[in-house]
Amino acid sequence: DQQVKQNSPSLSVQEGRISILNCDYTNSMFDYFLWYKKYPAEGPTFLISISSIKDKNEDGRFTVFLNKSAKHLSLHIVPSQPGDSAVYFCAASLSGAGSYQLTFGKGTKLSVIP
């Protein structure tokens, strides 16, 4: 049973446009969400996170939106750049000391076309 789902395995976007990556989760206990970016043959890099007490968190070109009622979050990248081409993983966890597990989606491969 996949608790975190990224239903789009790939996405192509023109340089300068907005990239929107989506993620759905089924476990209503999750209250902290993260996005990671991964280049081939490298480890994932932490991008941005959001706790369930917020519905939006912004960091430069990256914004994460959380819709708790729909159990859905999205990552917006504006404007998209060729260097953003990578696999993006959504992850969810429980907050609080003693919570160790991140549950990851399968990832979405973003290609930004120059």
Added chain:
Amino acid sequence: SQTIHQWPATLVQPVGSPLSLECTVEGTSNPNLYWYRQAAGRGLQLLFYSVGIGQISSEVPQNLSASRPQDRQFILSSKKLLLSDSGFYLCAWSVVDRDYNEQFFGPGTRLTVL
């Protein structure tokens, strides 16, 4: 600043041979440590985590084991590799006793079992 090292970067091993992958973290004390595996076309699967020296929790039953002989050293081992052990192995760390579990990943080891 904190850095995390993994070696080797790539490894090709025959079926039935032993395995030892090493991970070390610099610039932090008493981190939580994690081993993940990314199999082809799949997300990140948590294999083991450790909250202290000698303390190992297993998330997935298999022929792999983990050990933490020192505070900032985490080792993944196997006595006899299977073909299904092929994948990309990632070590990660996080700060202990923090409400939000942001994990930071190493560069990974590509293991091919033939």
